[in-house]
Amino acid sequence: MTLTERTEQPAGTRRPALRLRGIRKAYGPVVACDAVDLTVHTGEIHGLLGENGAGKSTLMKILLGLVPRDDGLILHHGRPVAIASPHEAMALGLGMVHQHFSLIGPLTVWENVILGDSGRIDRAEACAQVETIGKRYGLPVDPTTRVDRLSAGERQRVELIKCLRRDPSVLILDEPTSVLTQAESAELFTVLRRLVQTEERAVILISHKLAEITTATDRVTVLRRGRVVFEARTRQTSPQELARQMVGREVSLRAEGAALGLGALPVDGPEGTAAAEPATAPDPAVPATPTTTSEPAALRLRDVTVTVGGITVLDQLNLDVRAGEIVGLYGVEGNGQATLGDLLCGLVVPAAGTVELAGAPVDLTRPGALHRAGLGIVPEDRHRSGVVLDMSVAENLAMKSLGDVSGRMLLSRRKMHAVAQRLAAEFNIVTPSMDTPVRSLSGGNQQRVVLAREMSANPAVLVAAQPTRGLDVGAIEDMYQRLNRAAADGVAVLLISTELEEVMALASRIAVISAGRITGVLPTREATAERLGMLVGGVTG
Amino acid sequence: ASNDATATPQPSGSAGGSAGTVPAGQPDVNGDGKVVIGVLSPGDINDKGYYQSFVDGAEAFASSKGWTVIKRGNVAVTDALNAARALCQQKVDMVALGASELKDAIPASEEAVCAKTAWYVPSSYNIEQTPKIVLSKDDPNQSILAAGYATGLLMQARGDTKAGFVTGAEADFSKASAAAFKAGIRMVLPNATVVNTFTGDFNDSAKAKEAVQAQMSQGVKAVYPYLGGATDAATAQANTGNLITLTPGTDRCASTSPKFDISVIFDPGQYFAAALQLFADGKLTMGVAKEWQLGVDQYPTIKICNGTAEQNAKLATLMSDIGSKKVDVAAEVKRLGS
Amino acid sequence: MSMSDNISTILASGIRLSLPLAFAACGEYLAERAGTLNISIEGMMLGAAFASIATASMTGSASVGLLAGAVVGLLIGVVHGNLSHRIEINTFVVGLVINALVLGLTSYLITISEFDTHQVAQVGIPVLRDIPIVGEALFVGRWPAFLILAIVPLTWWLVERSRWGLELRAVGENAQAADVTGIKVNKRRRQALMWCGVLAGLGGAYLAVGEVGSFNQNMTAGRGYLVIAAVIFGAWRLKRTLVGCALFGLADAMRLALPALGVTLNSQLLIVAPYLLALLTMLLFAAQHREPRSLGQPFERGTA
Amino acid sequence: MNGRQAADGTGRRILARLAPGPANWRVVGVTILAVAAALGLSALLIAVTGGSPVASVQALFQGSMADPTAWSSTLLFTAPLLLVALGVCVSARSGFFNLGQEGQVLIGAMAATWVALRLAIPGPVLLVVTFLVAALAAGAWAGLSSLMYRFRGVNVVVSTMLMTFLAQQLVAYMVTTPWLLQESRIGTGTVSPQSNKVPANALLGSVGEYPNLQLNAGLLLALATAVAVAVVLTRTRWGFRLKMVGLNPVTAESAGVRVAALGGFALAVSGALAGLAGAVLLTSPVGTNRLQAGISNNIGWDGLLVALVARNRPLVAIPVAVLFGVLRSGGGFLAATGVPPFLVDVVKALLVLAFVAPPVVMNLISRRSTGRAGRIVSTPARVPEEAVA
Numbered sequence A: 001m002t003l004t005e006r007t008e009q010p011a012g013t014r015r016p017a018l019r020l021r022g023i024r025k026a027y028g029p030v031v032a033c034d035a036v037d038l039t040v041h042t043g044e045i046h047g048l049l050g051e052n053g054a055g056k057s058t059l060m061k062i063l064l065g066l067v068p069r070d071d072g073l074i075l076h077h078g079r080p081v082a083i084a085s086p087h088e089a090m091a092l093g094l095g096m097v098h099q100h101f102s103l104i105g106p107l108t109v110w111e112n113v114i115l116g117d118s119g120r121i122d123r124a125e126a127c128a129q130v131e132t133i134g135k136r137y138g139l140p141v142d143p144t145t146r147v148d149r150l151s152a153g154e155r156q157r158v159e160l161i162k163c164l165r166r167d168p169s170v171l172i173l174d175e176p177t178s179v180l181t182q183a184e185s186a187e188l189f190t191v192l193r194r195l196v197q198t199e200e201r202a203v204i205l206i207s208h209k210l211a212e213i214t215t216a217t218d219r220v221t222v223l224r225r226g227r228v229v230f231e232a233r234t235r236q237t238s239p240q241e242l243a244r245q246m247v248g249r250e251v252s253l254r255a256e257g258a259a260l261g262l263g264a265l266p267v268d269g270p271e272g273t274a275a276a277e278p279a280t281a282p283d284p285a286v287p288a289t290p291t292t293t294s295e296p297a298a299l300r301l302r303d304v305t306v307t308v309g310g311i312t313v314l315d316q317l318n319l320d321v322r323a324g325e326i327v328g329l330y331g332v333e334g335n336g337q338a339t340l341g342d343l344l345c346g347l348v349v350p351a352a353g354t355v356e357l358a359g360a361p362v363d364l365t366r367p368g369a370l371h372r373a374g375l376g377i378v379p380e381d382r383h384r385s386g387v388v389l390d391m392s393v394a395e396n397l398a399m400k401s402l403g404d405v406s407g408r409m410l411l412s413r414r415k416m417h418a419v420a421q422r423l424a425a426e427f428n429i430v431t432p433s434m435d436t437p438v439r440s441l442s443g444g445n446q447q448r449v450v451l452a453r454e455m456s457a458n459p460a461v462l463v464a465a466q467p468t469r470g471l472d473v474g475a476i477e478d479m480y481q482r483l484n485r486a487a488a489d490g491v492a493v494l495l496i497s498t499e500l501e502e503v504m505a506l507a508s509r510i511a512v513i514s515a516g517r518i519t520g521v522l523p524t525r526e527a528t529a530e531r532l533g534m535l536v537g538g539v540t541g
Numbered sequence B: 001a002s003n004d005a006t007a008t009p010q011p012s013g014s015a016g017g018s019a020g021t022v023p024a025g026q027p028d029v030n031g032d033g034k035v036v037i038g039v040l041s042p043g044d045i046n047d048k049g050y051y052q053s054f055v056d057g058a059e060a061f062a063s064s065k066g067w068t069v070i071k072r073g074n075v076a077v078t079d080a081l082n083a084a085r086a087l088c089q090q091k092v093d094m095v096a097l098g099a100s101e102l103k104d105a106i107p108a109s110e111e112a113v114c115a116k117t118a119w120y121v122p123s124s125y126n127i128e129q130t131p132k133i134v135l136s137k138d139d140p141n142q143s144i145l146a147a148g149y150a151t152g153l154l155m156q157a158r159g160d161t162k163a164g165f166v167t168g169a170e171a172d173f174s175k176a177s178a179a180a181f182k183a184g185i186r187m188v189l190p191n192a193t194v195v196n197t198f199t200g201d202f203n204d205s206a207k208a209k210e211a212v213q214a215q216m217s218q219g220v221k222a223v224y225p226y227l228g229g230a231t232d233a234a235t236a237q238a239n240t241g242n243l244i245t246l247t248p249g250t251d252r253c254a255s256t257s258p259k260f261d262i263s264v265i266f267d268p269g270q271y272f273a274a275a276l277q278l279f280a281d282g283k284l285t286m287g288v289a290k291e292w293q294l295g296v297d298q299y300p301t302i303k304i305c306n307g308t309a310e311q312n313a314k315l316a317t318l319m320s321d322i323g324s325k326k327v328d329v330a331a332e333v334k335r336l337g338s
Numbered sequence C: 001m002s003m004s005d006n007i008s009t010i011l012a013s014g015i016r017l018s019l020p021l022a023f024a025a026c027g028e029y030l031a032e033r034a035g036t037l038n039i040s041i042e043g044m045m046l047g048a049a050f051a052s053i054a055t056a057s058m059t060g061s062a063s064v065g066l067l068a069g070a071v072v073g074l075l076i077g078v079v080h081g082n083l084s085h086r087i088e089i090n091t092f093v094v095g096l097v098i099n100a101l102v103l104g105l106t107s108y109l110i111t112i113s114e115f116d117t118h119q120v121a122q123v124g125i126p127v128l129r130d131i132p133i134v135g136e137a138l139f140v141g142r143w144p145a146f147l148i149l150a151i152v153p154l155t156w157w158l159v160e161r162s163r164w165g166l167e168l169r170a171v172g173e174n175a176q177a178a179d180v181t182g183i184k185v186n187k188r189r190r191q192a193l194m195w196c197g198v199l200a201g202l203g204g205a206y207l208a209v210g211e212v213g214s215f216n217q218n219m220t221a222g223r224g225y226l227v228i229a230a231v232i233f234g235a236w237r238l239k240r241t242l243v244g245c246a247l248f249g250l251a252d253a254m255r256l257a258l259p260a261l262g263v264t265l266n267s268q269l270l271i272v273a274p275y276l277l278a279l280l281t282m283l284l285f286a287a288q289h290r291e292p293r294s295l296g297q298p299f300e301r302g303t304a
Numbered sequence D: 001m002n003g004r005q006a007a008d009g010t011g012r013r014i015l016a017r018l019a020p021g022p023a024n025w026r027v028v029g030v031t032i033l034a035v036a037a038a039l040g041l042s043a044l045l046i047a048v049t050g051g052s053p054v055a056s057v058q059a060l061f062q063g064s065m066a067d068p069t070a071w072s073s074t075l076l077f078t079a080p081l082l083l084v085a086l087g088v089c090v091s092a093r094s095g096f097f098n099l100g101q102e103g104q105v106l107i108g109a110m111a112a113t114w115v116a117l118r119l120a121i122p123g124p125v126l127l128v129v130t131f132l133v134a135a136l137a138a139g140a141w142a143g144l145s146s147l148m149y150r151f152r153g154v155n156v157v158v159s160t161m162l163m164t165f166l167a168q169q170l171v172a173y174m175v176t177t178p179w180l181l182q183e184s185r186i187g188t189g190t191v192s193p194q195s196n197k198v199p200a201n202a203l204l205g206s207v208g209e210y211p212n213l214q215l216n217a218g219l220l221l222a223l224a225t226a227v228a229v230a231v232v233l234t235r236t237r238w239g240f241r242l243k244m245v246g247l248n249p250v251t252a253e254s255a256g257v258r259v260a261a262l263g264g265f266a267l268a269v270s271g272a273l274a275g276l277a278g279a280v281l282l283t284s285p286v287g288t289n290r291l292q293a294g295i296s297n298n299i300g301w302d303g304l305l306v307a308l309v310a311r312n313r314p315l316v317a318i319p320v321a322v323l324f325g326v327l328r329s330g331g332g333f334l335a336a337t338g339v340p341p342f343l344v345d346v347v348k349a350l351l352v353l354a355f356v357a358p359p360v361v362m363n364l365i366s367r368r369s370t371g372r373a374g375r376i377v378s379t380p381a382r383v384p385e386e387a388v389a
């Protein structure tokens, strides 16, 4: 890990590369940023922390000239600058690794990399640059391949290379690790550390993961509701402190702490979770982990094989989830979890194998069959397959059970609202009204909408894919409680996650997926970092 | 494109017509104190050809009488009925259709909105006489046959044997005309060959030109550009090869660029002017048809621009023979045209 | 008349009919690579055709007329660009309206004005023109015809090699991403439309002062749509697009020449052929046949 | 997933822009200004050409709204325009941008003609069959595009556009081929490229007589359809699902909607409605009751514009369709006053622009001012490779 690099930074002595003074940005009624001050020094990694919708991205977009600011001053090396366009930002040496929409698939790597600068094209030179930068920072990628042929990780590299090639004085990364494995993240941080130390750059790192912030940054600023609420040297603060500042209240950093990467593995991993369980599984009548049981598994995947474009993504995958237990499906990103999620969403049909609910196989070719058979799912990418952003909260809550909200032939607005009201209260979804488009809800609340809809059909099986990705502490806490309660109420819960601590904290059994196969299943108590590591590596245990 | 590409010269002829009625108060039929003539034309009323001549005829006459003319070109065939109604609402005293494709406007003459209007309709066989309209008929085959004959004479003089006929859409009337043209030539040169090319569009000059070009390269020495807006371009092309050329409907012997050798004059404007004269005198009777006979009436007629006395004489004889039915046009076309 | 002569005349005529398409196609190709399915190209060609003849008979110089055509094309491009890529009115609406406007105006203007015929000079390349069969077809023509020899490579270079073109392609493929990387998406699209206007203008003007020498109502007769078909047929690749134009031109040449050779065939079928071909190629070669991903999609910063 | 989505990105992106926007008084105000500007420009043109602007505007009004007669002709145009526009609304909901109305109208008219002339069905039944077949034929025609998209990924905007040209030539062929639909020959005369008139029992009846207001059954049909479409889209499960499909096919699919089928069907329905418009053109007094190559007479394109101005809201489409009807009848009348018909086309084009632009411009302005880029670019978990691939 990057612990070794977390050496002392005499950050005080450094001159500020960038000062933001009283930055304000309002989207109509929503104030995304409100009088934000931020100072970034060269030679330091500056963490930017905040709940969903705190205004982090907006602030960065302002910095990059992608969004015009309503008010405020930007000082670059002490000089006030009006950054009106991405070009100006670039000229000032501000580079950003975006999460979204910044690579063009059909173009080659080198074409993407030189996109945005000026002057005549020199292919050879561009390719050379890509390679040298790749070597220098350990980001290997072939400059002549088309980007849409690259994996998520590789694309991230291209993004970085693209930034670094411009030799930015300030480098901004918006939640860069959300798709990276821990190893990859670690590498990334090493690179970043080298950047700031040896090359006099400043880095702004946006993240939800306290662990990352605490390990990788020198300074940290916390945004809440668009305001700066806390600013400190990372060494002089604690995860608890940060979490509290972020959410604005005390948070129990037990399980959710784990999700934030605080459970220091492997030492007290199991115990930590063991301690967590009684607290979160209130009803002892239903044991969270039925050890032996005769009744058929609530969810059973039998030899499920899925091939996408020739490649076998799921390879004879077998998995059982029994009523009342939480099974964690752990694995590194890109080992088939996403496809498994799509499969259980009814989006892909397996080439072979069956999905059985309560012992009965489900015909996956029939849309909605899984839902009818009693499977609820919180998909990995809610925007893609969870909600319809431009439809109202009420509509999103009703969309899977239209029958319940319609009269003889027409839909009943009244019924729809009634249902929505109930669910909103029950799952405390924070929304101006039931007619608000889901788009304008914060990430956490969008997630709650999905969960509410799925739970409202009181399913026998609940699949939660990366349920806390992109959520803030408060939301995570809530999510965990609900998952545990569901299990306690006898729902079979399958938790698909790339966060080891999350799995350790919630699941009673951990199944490890690697290259589309289950390489092993073991009770959480027996799960040690070593064993899991081997399984993740594909070494069947 | 909003305008109707099938708009084309479509002269007409023969048959029908009984004693009709003279609308009261001609020429101010609707009695609003002024005389307004409304003209609807399916084609480009500036084509320097058929359609234009119709409008020009009307305007020339009307201005001499101090009447107003409302002219509207490029009336889509599907729009004819509404266009006519609109004219009637404009209180015109006469509705004149520029060509028989617009025959679908005729029902309006029965409608109350057009109660107080006289109707003038150039006709083809497919229009039946109704009490509210005056039909003006001529037989295109007469003119085209004679045109072919004239062409034949010129070819004979130059020792040519190959002619061409270039027109737009492959429609019934254009095929018929092609046949008549061929027959006419063969009356002079029994073993002359005639090539037909359909460009598909009466206004696509480039294609018309290429068609003529292609025919020239195949040794065609006389070409009839039976076209709309593309006539001039095609003729100009033919002039480069010094081919014998004919006009589609009007007298353009005076024109130098492009240059024509034969004017085929089945000038609807002339027919119309004559009808307007009757209208002015209050003698234009609805419900009857006026027939225009080659060789009998002043129009239609064929004119060899600078033909020898002999050629003119021969042509004159043919025309009068046609007029006196000594030459059975239909039969000739059947015999020589196919 | 020998077979080879026939072939050479048909070839020559085919090329003459293709050239206006080819000029315009280079423009449409570029516009579509940038993401605009530009249907106002018909209007561009028609407007330019008119302008060229009008100017020619005013100045007495066909070449000046050609220039004027290009300029008018450019103007229409500017208008379309600003309406659909600045004010952000749906580009198809703009296209339809512009076509209606141009058809109406030109048709009207010829009714109130009198133009004499003007045609640019014919040139032939000395030795080459004597090559049997192809010589006449390829190396003799109105001088602007030879501009195509410069415009095609230029267009290719612009799109495939220049930075501008790289940005155009980026914009056409993924406007959002292009925007984030600091490319002015709508500006690039407007520029693409201008270039398209210039070339479509040249095409229309060439038709008028190059081939025909005069203007008549709606003389482009749908050539603009033919060009769009050619780009589709060409799978948004320049080479194939030009092949498409040549094909369509030759098909017409055949249709017009064959009767003279004593052959007759169904005209309707030959008239639809281009569109049919375009559709079929899209159907059959769906795999290689990818249109620019954001073709026809308006760009608005922030829309995901 | 792409293959399984209903609408191709193009459609959805185009339509994202056409989503109902602020229809507030300011838009109305700006529209009035824009129209005034357009009229001003037109007036200038007319004046330059020696016409009288005032008289022209009067004519425009007189021919379209002044008296019952004028209204009658306006409403005759309204019916087909509205039907086409409704079709656009339906396909728009499903995320497809259908650019082929003109062709679908033609196909509808063609099928209708065939039925009316070839099937010896007695009485009003013929009329019913005519309309049904017209709808089916045009629906199938549009359906082809959705099939091409579904199985070969052919861009719908492109294919529907190309299909229009095919339709035009197909009809042209039909009416020039004697053994198909060309009119029958009387005696030895020549025949035009058009069909015979359809029999009386295939004609739509009207209520009211000149000079009073004359309402044709076609209009009633169109209005009824408008209400039906509005209800179906906003109040039924089918409409709800269609909306999901249009806004997010993936979610729709995981919610159990047969996305591809539903989307394709919606496109077919939009074609069918255009087909009905074709049938109306054939059987109502607006046309000449025979098939001609130009029978669609740009109704398809204008109908598309109607829907765009109405931002795909069926009920809003009603007044807009009337408006376009006004432009057509008024324009025809204007031409009859001696204003060169080409200028009339120009005036119409300018007015269309004047009606289309304002809502868009207002959106833009409000966006630019409040910075509401409309969409929030938040940061969801990224779609992993194997899912997008």
Ligand SMILES: Nc1ncnc2c1ncn2[C@@H]1O[C@H](COP(=O)(O)OP(=O)(O)OP(=O)(O)O)[C@@H](O)[C@H]1O
Binding pocket: A027, A030, A031, A032, A050, A051, A052, A053, A054, A055, A056, A057, A058, A059, A440, A441, A442, A443, A470, C302, D372, D373, D374, D375, D376, D377, D378, D379
């Ligand atoms: N284009 C926009 N239009 C309207 N509101 C917006 C827009 N973009 C952001 N917002 C609002 O501004 C606030 C801040 O958004 P922002 O994306 O900066 O949050 P964030 O801190 O990046 O959240 P996350 O951690 O989920 O990325 C949120 O309430 C969001 O709803």
Ligand SMILES: Nc1ncnc2c1ncn2[C@@H]1O[C@H](COP(=O)(O)OP(=O)(O)OP(=O)(O)O)[C@@H](O)[C@H]1O
Binding pocket: A121, A122, A123, C159, C160, C161, C237, C238, C239
């Ligand atoms: N020397 C170069 N300089 C700049 N860009 C280049 C160079 N060589 C290739 N490219 C880029 O690589 C891509 C592929 O180039 P290539 O010439 O192979 O195109 P292609 O695949 O042959 O396409 P087409 O068949 O249309 O020519 C192009 O997008 C071009 O921008």
Ligand SMILES: [Mg+2]
Binding pocket: A056, A057, A058, A174, D378, D379
């Ligand atoms: Mg963010």
Ligand SMILES: [Mg+2]
Binding pocket: B028, B029, B030, B031, B032, B033, B034, B035, B036, B091, B092, B093
């Ligand atoms: Mg009078």
